[in-house]
Every structure is written in structure tokens, then in C-alpha cells.
Amino acid sequence: GAVVSQHPSRVICKSGTSVKIECRSLDFQATTMFWYRQFPKKSLMLMATSNEGSKATYEQGVEKDKFLINHASLTLSTLTVTSAHPEDSSFYICSARSGGKGETQYFGPGTRLLVL
């Protein structure tokens, strides 16, 4: 159990376009999902916490208008990188945790974004 999928796995786009990344919990309901960014050979940097049915909580320094998060259901959260620029190129990973007292986060396979 506890499978999280992410789509797409990789995307190449032109500068100025928007890219949507989906994160799904396949076999459990996730009241909370998290979006991370990971640079090469670096740790995971939390970007925002996504709560079903409410606004996401963004970490300091993360532009909420740049990285739009929507958590419309208990199994789906989306991250949209708006007006992407080359510096947005990175590995984006989501994680999901179940409701109640569940602390364990299960990670998606990640999305590698390359902005040309």
C-alpha cells in the first residue's frame, strides 16, 4: 500500500510557458500533500504544504503566484509552474500522508522539469 504517483515524469518546455504536475495517492486518501524541489546532489527543499479543500501553505521564499497549488480531492494535488524560466529547471517531488495520526510520508517518483 501507500503508493504515490506523479505525472509527468519529465517535461521539457519553452521559457514563458506553464507546466502542470500532478500528484496522486493511489491506494489511500491524502489529506495533506507536500511539494518539494530538489537540486542535483542536494537535499529536498519543502516548497509548500497542500491541504485538501483549503489554500496551500508556502514556505518562506517560495512565490505562491509562481507555483500554484491545488488540492481539489483527497487523492490529487497539482503544482503549476507558471511562466517557467530556465532557473525553474529542477526535480520536483511530491509526497502524501494519510489523515488521522499517520506521520509517514510517501513520495512520488518525481518530475524532472527542463525549461529551455
Place this chain on the structure above:
Amino acid sequence: GENVEQHPSTLSVQEGDSAVIKCTYSDSASNYFPWYKQELGKRPQLIIDIRSNVGEKKDQRIAVTLNKTAKHFSLHITETQPEDSAVYFCAASKGNAGNMLTFGGGTRLMVKP
């Protein structure tokens, strides 16, 4: 907020030897400490976790110890194998619903055959 420090950043061991990775945390309210293994280009995989009500937990070749007083916890891998080579991340959280994980900087473990 919470700050998690992880050492060493790289660790090279001979196959069959043990490997130890150490983490310290700053927030005494943290009570949940997972360890993740990440292979190149792949997702982090939970390998073991420990809660603050226990001092040690073991799962086959992997063990984690926790010292709440000193605010540090360690990952121990015995009889290392080449397939243990990966980046390992420790993390800490307060464990309540919705609370986030704070990750350490990661340790790149290389097991030489």
C-alpha cells in the same frame, strides 16, 4: 523552526563493513524521525522510522537509535552490500497531522565491492 544537521555528507565503506550516519535536530518537540534512501533519479524510499517513545529500532541489517536528551539519532547499516549505495536522508517532525518533515542534508553512501 526545526533544523536538522546530517553527517557525514559522504561515506565510503568496504562491502561487509558497517556504516553509521548521524543526525542532530534542534526542536525538542520533534517526536518522529524517519530515514529515507534515494537512488539516483528515483524517489526517496522510507527505510525505517522511530518515534520518540523508543530509543532503538531494528529491521534486519538496519537499525536506528535515538537520544532525546542529546537530540540526535543515528542510522546503522551492518554487513553493507553494493546495493546499499545511495543517498540517505534523515528527517524530523512533530508528528502531528499536517506537520512537515525537515530533512537533513543527505549522506552519499558508497559501498565498494
